[in-house]
Amino acid sequence: MDSVKAEEASTLYHVVAMPLPGRSHINAMMNLCKILASKTNETINIDIIVTFVVTEEWLGFIGAEPKPDNIRFAPVPNVVPSELVRAADHNSFFEATMTKLEAPFECLLDRLEPPATVILADTLMFWAVGVGKRRNIPLASFWPMAASMFTVFHHFNLLSQNGHFPLDVSANGNELVDYIPGISSIRLVDLPSSIVLRNQKMLNRILEAFSWVTKTQYLLFNSTYKLESQAIDVLKADLPMPIYTVGPTIPYFNLGKNYLESNNHNHLNHIEWLDCQPRSSVLYISMGSYLSFSSAQMDDIAAGLHDSGVRFLWVARGETCKLKEICGDMGLVVPWCDQLSVLSHSSIGGFWTHCGWSSTQEAVFCGVPLLTFPIGMDQMQNSKLIVEDWKIGWRVKQDVRGESLVTRKEIAQLVQRFMNLESNEMKEIRTRASELQQICQQAIAKKGSSEMNINAFIKDLSKCNGR
Structure with a gap:
């Protein structure tokens, strides 16, 4: 026994x-x-x-x-x-x-x-x-x-x-x-x-x-x-x-387990705001928490978003007040969010990302197309995977030397094209993103x-x- x-x-x-x-x-x-x-x-x-x-x-x-x-x-x-x-x-x-x-x-x-x-x-x-x-x-x-x-x-x-x-x-x-x-x-x-x-x-x-x-x-x-x-x-x-x-x-x-409420954050107004937006209409923006862009580039990004007329949710640590003033009232600028919960929200139609590997995987898991703006480390190669191998996104910056700014006009035009749900080029990208989402979730x-x-x-x- x-x-x-x-x-x-x-x-x-x-x-x-x-x-x-x-x-x-x-x-x-x-x-x-x-x-x-x-x-x-x-x-x-x-x-x-x-x-x-x-x-x-x-x-x-x-x-x-x-x-x-x-x-x-x-x-x-x-x-x-x-x-x-x-x-x-x-x-x-x-x-x-x-x-x-x-x-x-x-x-x-x-x-x-x-x-x-x-x-x-x-x-x-x-x-x-x-x-x-x-x-x-x-x-x-x-x-x-x-x-x-x-x-x-x-x-x-x-x-x-x-x-x-x-x-x-x-x-x-x-x-x-x-x-x-x-x-x-x-x-x-x-x-x-x-x-x-x-x-x-x-x-x-x-x-x-x-x-x-x-x-x-x-x-x-x-x-x-x-x-x-x-x-x-x-x-x-x-x-x-x-x-x-x-x-x-x-x-x-953590999805569906009231993780947000238990995580002791008081920034949940962005979830309520997302609940009120049309399906796939919001561009989510996060540049990561470690490396950063120049102040001039951040200003042009904010101005370009303003000019685009596209709805957006931007996580911008430490610069929220300044960016809110430039961006206008088409979106929210917040210091923190639970990224996976946001990406899985039905109103999110795209993700402007620095291409950190965790962010990349979360976007694929949620079937969200990507605008890639890598800063350093492994992010350039991740951007290449997204744009060329998986074909689920576009590059924001084309200049390989990385010296020039992407202007507000270029940003406004790019964001408008990217968030156009009716264009054939974006329909193809969204279909491919959905296919990769199935691969990821099946795994x-x-x-x-x-x-x-x-x-x-x-x-x-x-x-x-x-x-």
């Missing part, structure tokens, strides 16, 4: 998650952990607890947010530059994450009960691989950006071999690169931005992180297989460890590719070190 009970008892798995301490990385990792935590006692006879490691600063930002009972926070000291100065000194921030977090993280592992079953680390936190090896703890590497972006760094040596590194975007930005496996022909200007490829120290750190990937036991991609199948198939053939596409790791599980549904990959990852944990 006792042996039968032992066989039926669930096995406890302790996932220790170490995101890079930046907003998009933390959000993606937390959403993945919430999905993993939800799998507890689901047919696979496994109980999962998650320890989510953040700096003390980030614990102050997110510590009160709702989360499952089987996820707990564990703080480490603030050894990286604060959120307030990060955008101005990205180099120091990145170097600190690579060099100063390892020691406090390893000390934290000594205090955890039960001991860690697996370390789930952001791919860029490559030092976690060494920590896992020293302690005989399996390491699962999580890449929170597009698989296509991973592929570029994985095959980075090809850029040098073909004379395309170092980059000179101002001279040959329109030149096409067609030799990266799994990546369709791409302009030089759409490769990872100058913030990375023109910063040798940062680039060296990123390439060092990629050199450690083959020493991990698992690799998880924040992507939907059918949206990036060519890149993912190439990586599966090249890399030795099992690869799981588990995206989109966006908070779709997370029962027996969908992402849902099955998450289950496979959890089951495979039992095969490592007999844990």
Whole structure:
């Protein structure tokens, strides 16, 4: 009788998650952990607890947010530059994450009960691989950006071999690169931005992180297989460890659960306003929370929106009063919104985005066409996916050198065309966006590719070190 009970008892798995301490990385990792935590006692006879490691600063930002009972926070000291100065000194921030977090993280592992079953680390936190090896703890590497972006760094040596590194975007930005496996022909200007490829120290750190990937036991991609199948198939053939596409790791599980009310925000007037607008008539605008445009460009965007006569909802942190004055009364300018709830609203007909990967995935999940205005990092390549590969949007800016402003007249004309529900060109884009929405939502549904990959990852944990 006792042996039968032992066989039926669930096995406890302790996932220790170490995101890079930046907003998009933390959000993606937390959403993945919430999905993993939800799998507890689901047919696979496994109980999962998650320890989510953040700096003390980030614990102050997110510590009160709702989360499952089987996820707990564990703080480490603030050894990286604060959120307030990060955008101005990205180099120091990145170097600190690579060099100063390892020691406090390893000390934290000594205090955890039960001991860690697996370390789930952001791919860029490559030092976690060494920590896992020293302690005989399996390491699962999580890449929170597009698989296509991973592929570029994985095959980075090809850029040098073909004379395309170092980059000179101002001279040959329109030149096409067609030799990266799994990546369709791409302009030089759409490769990872100058913030990375023109910063040798940062680039060296990123390439060092990629050199450690083959020493991990698992690799998880924040992507939907059918949206990036060519890149993912190439990586599966090249890399030795099992690869799981588990995206989109966006908070779709919060939709319809009164999350807005429980999130303690007092800006819900925009939802009431959206309820009063015609179907697909509102352009949602968000430029992200990290990098930013010049003040002159922001003024032209606001003036162009005013001239377009199009309804809009603009999330503009810190500049709401000034922009409201320029924009007029056709829309709302707010400091915050729950983006996924807004994008899923029936009145939203388009999304002007900086092309962060989370925003990109949320738009695809909701079937919303995109106006792309990338600023830096991986955003140029995400814009290329949206416009050229998926064909669900247009670029706002055509100048590859990135020096000139997009004028208010150009913006007004573009927005009017983009939000014209009757035009054939937009009907094609909206049809394609709906098709990709189905692909994305099917992936997370029962027996969908992402849902099955998450289950496979959890089951495979039992095969490592007999844990």
